[in-house]
Amino acid sequence: MPHDETSGFRPHDVTMPQLGMAQDAGRIVSWLKSPGDPVARGDALFEVETDKAVMEVESPADGFLVGVCYGEGEDVPVGRVIARISDSAGEDGGPPPAAPDPEPVGDATGDLPEGHAVTMPQLGMAQDTGLLVNWLKAPGDEVSAEDILFEVETDKSTMEVEAGRKGWLAATLAQAGEEVPVGDPVAIITDKKPEAPVARSRKDGGAPAPAHTVAEAAPAPRKAEAAPKAAAARGGRILASPKARRLALEQGLDLNRLAEAGHPQPFHVADLEALRAMPAAAPAATPSALPRRLTAACARDGLSEFAPWAEEHGLHADAVLAGLAGASLGADGGVAVAVERFGAAQAFAVPPGRRLSSVTASDETPALLVRDLRGTPISTVAMGAETIPVLTITRDGDGLCITLECPAAGFDASAAIRLLTDFAGRMEQPLRHLL
Structure with a gap:
């Protein structure tokens, strides 16, 4: 990649990200x-x-979009350069380089078996590493192409990574709780059953664990005794799949109780059965059970500026508001959002992908309520938590004040901060965050 020594700016390639091992x-x-x-x-x-x-694929740097090599509707191989971010709008990106063919992996010492590498996927252009959360297969296990090998967490989501091919898991090259750079091998799959499966940690320099200690180095997933170590690696934060988090929120279930009971994270939909079976929590209020209330200030009311364009393109104002809120909630399986004005509420279904043109009216029970008070003289609210999170929008001079009130159960502090931060950004700059 060329480098401009005079300006100090290094152009950045925009490539097709790998969203899963089965994606070519x-x-x-x-x-x-x-x-x-x-x-x-x-x-x-x-x-x-x-x-x-x-x-959405994001820009990896500030600059100008140049060298666009592919158009809408075209299929692009993973890793192929699609465009370039340059310091000049007039630069020509040139023809895209061919994606390299995958090569078998192994090492010169013979400690690793030769086979096909499973690499840390790239879930977005701004992602440099992924946190390996949990192994769902152990070294030596036979796997199919659709089997889930491990779970990875980025700053935006938790994702399951498939094997991508049939064979045996001959080696694991990182342990739960370790950060792995995008594109680095995480595991090796062989066509034949390995005689001595290998488990390695990135922290110890990659030294292989002896075959007889594989079970200790990479414990079988979903065992409760492994939970404290995994929780410590995440700094005590509750980790759950988007669908499990959404269902817990809709059903009033407190994921913190699973963590306190020692259940391994991340939590999935199946773990909610264990949560439902737990004895009822003591009614006494504790600091963790107190309702959450957060506020955010927006310097400008970007939604009002965006409204004429939306109306021109046939987008209903309430559907736009529901779509922006649903995208902020981060429910990958889709979510129902209600919008309330002057006491009247309408629910909308925000489907996966979260394109505003796909948001439709719905009779579903909402998982989130947006209360729009911009047309009233009310400037601040403290209504108290309801059964679902409520985002209230009020005027603040030329800008907006957004208040989030939600129950603590099923909605931890980090999720509340993320929801309010994302929604405030979309309200201030809808075009930038348009989904």
Whole structure:
């Protein structure tokens, strides 16, 4: 990649991310920026569709979008350069380089078996590493292409990574709680059953564990005794799949109780059965059970500025508001959001992918309520937590004040902060965060 020594700016390639081991290519659904447009790090450049989801790909740096090599509707191999971020709007990106063919992995010492590498997937352009949360298979296990090997966490989500091919898990190259750079091998799958499966840790320099200690180095997942160590690696934060978190929120279940009981994280839908079977919690209020109330200030009311464009394109104002809120909640399986104005509420279904044009009216029970008080003289609210989180929008000069009130049960502090921060950003700059 060329480097401009005079300006100190290094151009950045925009590549097709790998959203899962079974993904060989992604289809460009739409470009959200045009060639020559100025972009900032984190700006959504285009939407990509795989067999599982529609996702926005963000800019890896500040600069100008140049060298766009593929158009909407085209399938692009994983790792292929799609465009470039340069310091000049006039630079030509040139033809995209060919993606390298995958090579078998192993090492010169003979400690690792030769086979096919399972690498840390790239879930977004701004992602450099992923946290390996949990192994769901042990070294020596036979696997199919669809079997889940491990779970990885980024700053945006928790994702299950599939084996991608049939064979045996001959080696694991990182342990739960370790950060792994994007593209680095995490495991090795062989066509034949390994005689001596290997388990390695990145922290000890990659030294292999002897075969007879494999069970100790990489314990079988989902055992309660492994939970304290995993929780410590995450700094005490509750980790759950988006669907489990959404269902717990809708059903008033407190995921903190699973963590306190020693259940291993991340929590999945199946873990909610164990939560339902727990004895009723003591009614005495504790600090962890107190309702949460957070406020955020927006310097400008971007939604009002965005409204004429939305109306021109046939987007209902309440549907837009529901879509922005649903995207902020981060429910990958879709979510129902209600919008309330002057005491009247309408629920909307925000489907996976969260494109505003796909938001429709719904009779579902909402998991989130947006109360729009911009048309009233009310400036602050303290209504108390309801059964679901409530985002209240009020005027604050030329800007907005957004208040989040929610029950502590099923909605930990980090999730509340993330929801309010994401929603405030979308209200201030809807076009930047348009999904």
